[in-house]
Amino acid sequence: MGVTPLVVKQKEFTTRFRGFDVQEVDYFLEEVARELEDVSRSIQELEEENHRLDLENQGYRKRENSMKNAMIQSQKVLDQMKENAKKSAQVIIANAEVEAEKILNRAHKRLSQLHSDIIELKRQRIQLEMQISAVLESHSKLLEMTKEENKAADETDATLKFIKQA
Numbered sequence: 001m002g003v004t005p006l007v008v009k010q011k012e013f014t015t016r017f018r019g020f021d022v023q024e025v026d027y028f029l030e031e032v033a034r035e036l037e038d039v040s041r042s043i044q045e046l047e048e049e050n051h052r053l054d055l056e057n058q059g060y061r062k063r064e065n066s067m068k069n070a071m072i073q074s075q076k077v078l079d080q081m082k083e084n085a086k087k088s089a090q091v092i093i094a095n096a097e098v099e100a101e102k103i104l105n106r107a108h109k110r111l112s113q114l115h116s117d118i119i120e121l122k123r124q125r126i127q128l129e130m131q132i133s134a135v136l137e138s139h140s141k142l143l144e145m146t147k148e149e150n151k152a153a154d155e156t157d158a159t160l161k162f163i164k165q166a
Contacts, residue, residue: 003036004036004040005033005034005036005037005040006033008029008032008033008036009029009030009033011029013025
């Protein structure tokens with residue numbers, strides 16, 4: 001059993017001949033009991049403060065662990081978002097390359113079609129030039145023949161006039 005303020009207050013000493021002054025001992029014991037009470041109260045207050053600080057410290061540690069976990073989760077989410085962004089960018093680039101290839105193929109087809117059209121138009125121009133040339137030549141021959149016929153008709157007319165005059 002430890003020494004508590006109550007034990008000190010209730011402690012009774014045996015008296016002997018020429019023993020201690022009972023009043024002095026009682027006064028001392030009262031003083032020691034008060035001191036023990038003060039010390040005991042201080043110890044209890046310190047223990048309560050210590051307990052409160054331990055609980056507060058546990059709360060801080062829990063918050064710290066929660067924050068660490070949140071930061072770890074945030075980093076994981078950030079890393080996953082980066083990875084998803086990279087994959088998305090790769091898909092976009094691949095789609096763009098496919099689309100560019102399609103556009104390029106259409107442009108090549110269009111260019112090939114335009115070359116074919118140009119060749120066809122040149123062929124048609126040559127054919128048209130030949131037809132126009134043939135028509136001009138045939139009209140030229142017709143004009144020549146008409147001139148010769150007109151000349152012959154004029155000569156015949158002149159001869160007829162001459163014969164009519166005579």
